[in-house]
Each structure stands twice: as structure tokens, then as C-alpha cells.
Amino acid sequence: MNALYLSLADLAAIGVLCFAVYYPRHRRRDLLVAFLGVNVGVLAVTTALVNSDATLGLGLGLFGVLSIIRLRSLELGQHEVAYYFAALALGLLGGLGSLDLPLTLLLMACLVAVIAAADSPQLFARDQQQLVLLDGAYTDEATLRAVLGSTVGGEVRKVAVHKVDLVNDTTLVDVRWSSVRPATDQGRSEATLGRTAVDA
Template sequence: MHAPITLLADKSLASALTVGDLTARAGLDVLALLVLVGWLYRRRRPGPEMPLVLTALNLGLFAAMTAISAGKFPAGVGFGLFGILSLVRLRSAAFTVRDVAYAFIALVMALSNGLPQRETWMIIAIDAFLLVAVLLVDDPASHRPTRVTKVTLDRVYRNPEDIRADLTARLGTEPLAVEVDEIDYVRETTRVSARYAVEDSTRVFIPGQRETQDSSPHPAAPVGEGKSL
């Protein structure tokens, strides 16, 4: 009674997969990804790193499924791989979403290259496909590096434009975007997350430091640590 199931389990899921079929499927996936990320998602003013994350997840899963379905994949290997991935924790503040995207691509490449009984041309194509995609999406020249700084302001604002103007006056740099995190009417404070453009990502970022390097920070605007988004 279980003979057909056994035969299906032993048979490769991609035994009839050809180069043309694989190219057509990859092209369809890339086209759908361009519509989703390049058009639909960008209408929502996303963070500068989110297109890379979405691209890495989509193409990474496509490459992983292609490599897995191209030959036998024992259940024991799947459980072991799941256990290894569960040990990888990237929720620390030291990791940004860009780091998570690169880590995911690295894991997918390791999975594809390590699977036995796969065609060499397919593994090379998967590696080149992922590397070229990351090269095109994460081009530093295509976007300005930014930092998000959390600021607590000592008043409550009625107009969002007043928050932007006050941040510019206090910190000496106009923010690219401002998001209100919390309004405390009891203490009369407003907590905001302000995104600033930075030129040198290797140094500690303080808003306005290029204009006010020799001056002391404003006493009425306690600034938290900046972190990448």
C-alpha cells in the first residue's frame, strides 16, 4: 500500500528539470520580485535596507528549493539543518537587517554547495545568481547611508512640522524622516526616531557633528545611541 509513496520519496523532484525550465522559472521569480519590491513596496517609503532583505529572502529561498529538489534530500539531513539554523541568533543589536540578509545568503550558498549528487553547473549558476543579485541591489552608490537616532524632546507638539523644525534647531542637521514613538502628556515629552544621512559610517554618529564638532551638545535634547535600520 505504501509502495507508490516510497517511489515518490526516492525519486528526484526535479528529475525532469532542464536548463530552459530553470531559467524560465528564475526569470519569472525575478520579474515578480521587481514588481513587488521595485514598484509596490517602494510606494510605502521603505527603509533603505529593506529591498536588500526582501531580495535576499526571495532569491535565497528560490535557490535553496532548487538545490534541494534537484536530488535526494533525506529527512535526517533536514532535521539536522533545522537544528543548526536554530542555533544562529541574529537578534542582537550588533546585527543590522543588512547583516541578516548577508547571513541568509551565506547560509543558502553553503546549503547549495554542500548538497551531494547535484550538477556542478547548477551550483555554479545558483552562486553566481545570488552574488549578482546582491551586487545589484546593495550598491552603495545607489543610496545614501543613514542612521536612526532616538531623541526625547521636552515638550508636546501639535504639528509634525514643528518636530522637524525643533530637531533641526537643536541638533544642527535636518532629518530625512521623523517618526513619533511616544507622546507623554503627563511629563510633557515626545519620543521620536529621526533618520539622518551620514557620510562616514565607521565613526560614532551624532546628528550635527559635521557642523558643531567643537560645540557641546544641547542640554535639552538627550540623544540615545544611533542604530542602523
């Protein structure tokens, strides 16, 4: 009976994670399908392995290989990798029907809560990051920081130069800064910048 309750709990947890946390914040339908598919797939196969003669270690090893292939086949943001492995973990917890039911439910709830809190837009709301293409070739870091500070409208915290093109007179740089305005106002100010910016 525990297996049924754990399966239902897993479906509820992945539903909350995908439809109440991930999709309203990031709006990527393709990854929504991927998270749901990998979760239900892990749940189904883990449940089958637990109730068969096959070793659970073999099944988990196969899923580890599949997850690496999947992650290498599509470029994901670090926050999306966290959601991906959360979906895997929820499926494993739901498929191991021999686990203590209250403990498993608590672990599932904690996992969803941690991901929701860590990915909250309110957490470090002033910290921003962008990949910026400047219309000038800057080799001096102090000058580059000054230009970036006026471009992004905030205090530059970290700069990583990706490419300096002396022929086309451009600089591609990954900049992280703390905005002097709330994040909602920052987006409006970026429309007035005289540079080309591409979200990282």
C-alpha cells in the same frame, strides 16, 4: 568530483562575501566568525547527508530550527540577517554535490553579487536613519518634524515616535531622512548637533 569543486567554490564564495564585502563595510569580527562557521557547518552536514541514508529534508529542517534559535539569541540588523542567510544558502548549494556544476557556480556568484550590490554604501547614499533622543517632549508631529529637520540637516521622510517622556522632557524617535549633503559630510555635521543621537 563535482562535490569537491562545489565545496571549493563555496569556500571561495563565503570568503569573498565575508572578507571582501561584509567586514570592510561593517567591521564586526563576531559576525564574521558566525558567518564562516554556519557556512562551513552547513556545507559539511549537507555533504554528509547527501552521501548517507538520512533524508535531506530532515537535515534541512534541523538547520532551519538552529538558524531560528541563533537569530533569536543575538540582536542582528536586517542587513546582517541577509548575510546570515546568504551564508546558509551558499553552504547548502556547495553541499548538494548532485547539482549541475555550472548552474551552481552561477547561483553562488549571483547570490554574492546581489548582497554586495544591495549593501553598497553608494546605493541610496543620501537616505539616512537614526534613533534620536531629543531634549524636549514633542507631541505635535509638525513641530517634531521641524525640529528633526534642523537637527539632522536634511529632509525628514518618515518619523516614528518611540517614547515621549513628559517628566524628563525628552522624545525618543526613529527618523529617516534624505541628506542635503553627501553621506561622508553628514557624519561630520552630526558632531555639532545639540542633541543626543544613537545609531539605529
